[in-house]
Amino acid sequence: MKQKSSKRLILFGCQIVLLLAVIPAAGQIRLHDPASDELAKKTRDAFAEFSKGDANVFETMLSNTMSLKEATLAQLYDLNRQGTRDAVNLVPVQTWKQLRGRVKKTQDDFLLAYNAARTILDEKAAQAPDLKAALKLAQDELTALNTKRTQKAAELDAEQPDLKKLKDSLDKLKDALVLSSKPVNRLSDLEIEFNNLKSVWAGIASVKEFWEAAQKSTNAPGLQLTILDVAVTHQQAKVDRLKLDLEEADAAQKRGARIAQRLQVVWFQGEVEAGGPTKGEAKAGLFGQVYKGIGSVADQDERVLVTIGKLAKEAEDEVGTKLDATMKLRNLLDILGRYTTLAGYQKYLLLSDAIEAGVDTHLFSIRRSAINTRDREMLVSYGLDGLAAYHAGGLRPEQIANFFRAAQSIALGVLAWREE
Amino acid sequence: MKIKTLTLTVLIALGSFSSFGCGGEEAARQVALQLRASVIEDEKLIDANIATQTAFYEKQRTEIEKSRVGQLMPQPDGDPVLVPGAIVFRLDGERRLRSAEAATAMSLNPGQEARLSNLMHYLLETNDREYELWNKLYEDDQKAREDLKSKIAKLQRQKKVLTQVKENLNQLALAPNRKKRARALLLFSRETFVALKKSGQ
Numbered sequence: 001m002k003q004k005s006s007k008r009l010i011l012f013g014c015q016i017v018l019l020l021a022v023i024p025a026a027g028q029i030r031l032h033d034p035a036s037d038e039l040a041k042k043t044r045d046a047f048a049e050f051s052k053g054d055a056n057v058f059e060t061m062l063s064n065t066m067s068l069k070e071a072t073l074a075q076l077y078d079l080n081r082q083g084t085r086d087a088v089n090l091v092p093v094q095t096w097k098q099l100r101g102r103v104k105k106t107q108d109d110f111l112l113a114y115n116a117a118r119t120i121l122d123e124k125a126a127q128a129p130d131l132k133a134a135l136k137l138a139q140d141e142l143t144a145l146n147t148k149r150t151q152k153a154a155e156l157d158a159e160q161p162d163l164k165k166l167k168d169s170l171d172k173l174k175d176a177l178v179l180s181s182k183p184v185n186r187l188s189d190l191e192i193e194f195n196n197l198k199s200v201w202a203g204i205a206s207v208k209e210f211w212e213a214a215q216k217s218t219n220a221p222g223l224q225l226t227i228l229d230v231a232v233t234h235q236q237a238k239v240d241r242l243k244l245d246l247e248e249a250d251a252a253q254k255r256g257a258r259i260a261q262r263l264q265v266v267w268f269q270g271e272v273e274a275g276g277p278t279k280g281e282a283k284a285g286l287f288g289q290v291y292k293g294i295g296s297v298a299d300q301d302e303r304v305l306v307t308i309g310k311l312a313k314e315a316e317d318e319v320g321t322k323l324d325a326t327m328k329l330r331n332l333l334d335i336l337g338r339y340t341t342l343a344g345y346q347k348y349l350l351l352s353d354a355i356e357a358g359v360d361t362h363l364f365s366i367r368r369s370a371i372n373t374r375d376r377e378m379l380v381s382y383g384l385d386g387l388a389a390y391h392a393g394g395l396r397p398e399q400i401a402n403f404f405r406a407a408q409s410i411a412l413g414v415l416a417w418r419e420e
Numbered sequence: 421m422k423i424k425t426l427t428l429t430v431l432i433a434l435g436s437f438s439s440f441g442c443g444g445e446e447a448a449r450q451v452a453l454q455l456r457a458s459v460i461e462d463e464k465l466i467d468a469n470i471a472t473q474t475a476f477y478e479k480q481r482t483e484i485e486k487s488r489v490g491q492l493m494p495q496p497d498g499d500p501v502l503v504p505g506a507i508v509f510r511l512d513g514e515r516r517l518r519s520a521e522a523a524t525a526m527s528l529n530p531g532q533e534a535r536l537s538n539l540m541h542y543l544l545e546t547n548d549r550e551y552e553l554w555n556k557l558y559e560d561d562q563k564a565r566e567d568l569k570s571k572i573a574k575l576q577r578q579k580k581v582l583t584q585v586k587e588n589l590n591q592l593a594l595a596p597n598r599k600k601r602a603r604a605l606l607l608f609s610r611e612t613f614v615a616l617k618k619s620g621q
Contacts, residue, residue, distance in 0.1 A: 058573075059570055059573060062566060062570070066566060069562075084544070084547055088540050088543045091539070091540070091543060092536050092539045092540060178456060179453075251562070304539075308526070309530060309534040312523075312526035312533065312534040313530045313534075315527035315530075316527050316529075316530055318527070325527075326523060326527060329523040329526065329527065331519075333523055333542065334519035336539075336543060337543060337547075338515065340543040340547045341546065341550050344547035344551070345547055345550065345554065348551075349554075359562070360562065363566065367569065
């Protein structure tokens with residue numbers, strides 16, 4: 001009897017132990033998966049690192065390009081400054097006649113710099129034989145850039161609303177899916193949202209193939225959503241590329257306008273003297289003003305510094321009297337200053353614009369590569385991993401969709417590490 | 421008796437399992453929904469931030485451009501007139517001021533001031549000061565644009581992470597009976613979201 005009750009006690013004890021073990025086990029994360037957990041952590045940490053700063057390969061390339069541009073421009077500016085110093089060294093000791101010849105040479109150099117800038121941008125670009133032709137080329141270029149910008153803006157305007165419609169319809173469907181308390185076996189179970197999605201997607205030609213593919217998997221809502229996601233991502237990349245095209249066209253148009261304005265500032269419409277000793281000299285703009293100022297000096301064979309000294313002496317006594325010498329002195333100094341800036345920074349700006357344009361081509365090309373890479377990575381991560389899952393067999397559609405998601409996480413994680 | 425006791429134990433155990441499992445699933449779903457709502461809010465904030473930064477940049481650029489190159493002002497009787505922008509006025513004003521200062525200095529003391537080095541110094545400084553002013557007025561458009569693009573690229577990367585988290589949370593609704601996957605996704609989403617928030621601080 002005692003033995004029997006002892007056995008019962010042991011049995012009862014075992015049952016108690018079993019019950020006690022069941023409750024905490026149910027409270028824990030019962031289905032722990034170390035591999036997924038490790039992957040999730042790695043991906044998360046990669047994202048955290050990735051989001052910390054601009055530790056991104058494309059951003060680094062862009063930053064390097066900008067540094068290279070700054071270094072190139074600094075070098076160009078130094079060279080230009082050396083040329084300016086040389087010009088300035090000569091100014092005081094030259095006669096006004098000699099100076100006029102130097103101004104004409106600077107004008108020719110300016111045209112040369114403009115043509116050089118065009119060649120930097122396009123080696124096959126037409127060369128301007130004279131000032132007027134240069135201005136016309138610059139203005140024609142500006143007109144072409146304006147047209148290109150308008151065209152790009154129109155292309156973007158046409159694509160952008162479609163992307164918004166695709167995104168909105170998909171988001172609404174997902175929201176409904178998440179908030180639905182009933183199990184959803186097919187997306188068409190969510191009648192309103194699915195019909196809305198259907199009407200939007202069927203009407204947009206650029207996602208036709210995706211929509212058809214999604215329709216073939218009506219019994220696999222996860223797979224359908226994945227396909228629609230891929231389509232949106234792809235369309236987003238398309239819009240991003242158009243935005244970039246527009247920005248590039250906009251930057252080129254602004255630069256073109258700046259170059260055309262600069263030419264106008266220095267020689268206005270490009271009209272030149274037709275004959276005589278002043279043949280080829282610009283009639284207007286900064287060059288025209290300099291020629292005019294030099295021409296106002298009575299003795300063209302006098303050295304510049306001598307004239308300046310004489311006028312300064314005369315101006316010394318012009319207190320409370322007419323200011324003839326004072327004004328002449330001020331005007332001549334003003335003219336000499338204008339000439340120096342033409343030989344100096346104005347010419348530099350013409351070349352720096354060309355370098356900036358070349359850099360822009362490179363910068364936009366990097367940004368375009370970044371978009372293309374993002375687009376490809378996304379498609380590859382969805383496509384190849386999904387395919388692998390399919391061929392592995394034994395997976396249900398929901399699991400395939402989940403696998404796609406996991407693959408996407410992995411791709412993003414890998415991307416984050418690589419970009420670090 | 422032994423059989424009766426065992427049956428009872430198994431029934432209690434199964435009951436505990438099932439009741440705790442369902443409660444856990446529902447709790448997980450609720451947490452996921454809350455987290456998803458936070459993620460959507462954050463996505464909206466990032467979108468708003470991108471829009472604000474872009475709009476600010478565009479507005480600044482338009483204003484600067486207007487002041488630089490001037491604008492066409494309509495005239496009541498006749499064609500519009502191009503009013504020169506700040507850059508034309510300021511460069512011209514600066515030139516005139518500098519030449520007047522130099523003329524004054526030279527005329528005050530011609531014997532000392534109207535000399536070779538002074539004239540050269542005046543010319544070089546005119547070039548440098550004008551270039552400096554031009555730089556100030558024009559600034560670096562390209563740099564400003566690239567800075568903005570970098571900021572936006574960073575925001576977009578953050579948004580991409582949030583989208584990923586949201587998509588994972590969506591999976592909970594798609595396959596609520598996949599406990600293992602659901603838990604992994606929820607854990608991943610929650611921790612990624614926290615990591616992202618921390619990194620953005």
